[in-house]
Each structure stands twice: as C-alpha cells, then as structure tokens.
Amino acid sequence: GAVVSQHPSRVICKSGTSVKIECRSLDFQATTMFWYRQFPKQSLMLMATSNEGSKATYEQGVEKDKFLINHASLTLSTLTVTSAHPEDSSFYICSAKTGGEETQYFGPGTRLLVL
Amino acid sequence: QKEVEQNSGPLSVPEGAIASLNCTYSDRGSQSFFWYRQYSGKSPELIMSIYSNGDKEDGRFTAQLNKASQYVSLLIRDSQPSDSATYLCAVNPGDSSYKLIFGSGTRLLVRP
Numbered sequence A: 001g002a003v004v005s006q007h008p009s010r011v012i013c014k015s016g017t018s019v020k021i022e023c024r025s026l027d028f029q030a031t032t033m034f035w036y037r038q039f040p041k042q043s044l045m046l047m048a049t050s051n052e053g054s055k056a057t058y059e060q061g062v063e064k065d066k067f068l069i070n071h072a073s074l075t076l077s078t079l080t081v082t083s084a085h086p087e088d089s090s091f092y093i094c095s096a097k098t099g100g101e102e103t104q105y106f107g108p109g110t111r112l113l114v115l
Numbered sequence B: 001q002k003e004v005e006q007n008s009g010p011l012s013v014p015e016g017a018i019a020s021l022n023c024t025y026s027d028r029g030s031q032s033f034f035w036y037r038q039y040s041g042k043s044p045e046l047i048m049s050i051y052s053n054g055d056k057e058d059g060r061f062t063a064q065l066n067k068a069s070q071y072v073s074l075l076i077r078d079s080q081p082s083d084s085a086t087y088l089c090a091v092n093p094g095d096s097s098y099k100l101i102f103g104s105g106t107r108l109l110v111r112p
Helices: none
Strands: A004-007 A010-013 A019-025 A032-038 A045-051 A067-073 A076-081 A090-097 A110-114 B011-014 B019-025 B032-038 B045-050 B054-058 B061-066 B071-076 B085-092 B106-111
Touching: A004 A090, A010 A019, A019 A032, A019 A090, A019 A110, A032 A067, A032 A076, A045 A067, A076 A090, B011 B019, B019 B032, B019 B085, B019 B106, B032 B061, B032 B071, B045 B054, B045 B061, B045 B071, B071 B085
Parallel strands: A010 A110, B011 B106
Antiparallel strands: A004 A019, A019 A076, A032 A045, A032 A090, A067 A076, A090 A110, B019 B071, B032 B045, B032 B085, B054 B061, B061 B071, B085 B106
16 A cells, blocks of 8 residues: 555656656545655755645745646646756655655655756 | 754675664654665655654564654664665654655665
C-alpha cells in the first residue's frame, strides 16, 4: 500500500518551455501532497504544500508564478515549471499523505534537464 | 529557523557491524520524527517513524528518540552492503502543516 507515482520520470526540454509533472497516489486518497526539489548532493528542499481543492502554500523563496501547482483531486497533483531555464534543472519529487497520518510517501521523482 | 542537523559522512562500517546514525533538531516543539533511506538517483523511502521518547525496533532497525536532548538516532544491526545509501532524518515541527524538515543526510557505506 501507499504507492505514489510520478510522470514523467525524466524530461529534457528547451529553455523557455513549460513542463508539467504529475504526481498520483495509486492506492490511497491524498489529502495533502508536497513538492520537493533536490539538487545534486543536497538534501530535499520543500517547495510547496498542496491540499486538495485549495491553493498551494509555497515556501519562502519559491516563485508561485513559476512553479504552478494544482491539486484538483484526492489522487492527483501537478507541478508545472513555466518558462524553464537551465537553473531549474533538478530532481523534483512529490510526496503524499492521507488525512489520518503524518507519514509522507514519496514518488519516484522526475529528473528535469533544461537545455 | 528550524533546522535538522546530520553528519554528512561517509560513515563506513564493515558488513555485519552496527551502523549508528545521528540527528539533532532545533525546534523543541517537534513531535514526529522519520528516517528515510535514499539510494543514489532514487527518491527517499520510509524506514521508520518515531513519536515517543525511547526506542522503537523494526527488524534490523532501531530508532531512538530523546526529546529533552533534541536528538534522534537510527541503529542498523547486521549491516549489509545493500544498506549503503544516504539516510535522511526528517522532523515534523508540529505546527499543523504536516510538512517535514529534512537534514542533509548521512551517507553510509557498508564494506563487504
């Protein structure tokens, strides 16, 4: 149980384009999903918290107009990196939790390379 | 600023030994603590959670929590080469947001 998927697993795009990453909870209803970014040899940095049906809460320093998050259902959240630039190249990981638990279950991650 | 500190390592132990991983946190109000394992190029996977002072055992893993000292540790008994990974300590600061603050991780290397 508690399986989270992400799609795509890897994406390469040109600078200036937008990229959408999907995060799905496969066997549970995720009331809250989290989006993290991890640069090489660094720890996970929380970007934003999204609750189903409401606006995402962004961490300090994260541009909400650049990283659009939508949590339209209890099993799906999307992160759109708008006008991506090479410095946005990173490993993007989502996690999900149910309403009754504190444990976060992580998706496999999406590796983004912006050329 | 709420912080979670870990020694980056690498911590090198021989196969079969006990590996001891440590973590300190700054927010005294923190309530929930988690250990995740992350293999290179992969996302974190949950090993254990601990909420109360004392020890919690799960197979070869034992988590230890001391809230007075703001310290949480993970012991891995009978370490195997497959345990070689980065171990991330994560803390829920207890502010009802459910978000986790991660340490930078300790890299463990188990030598055959």
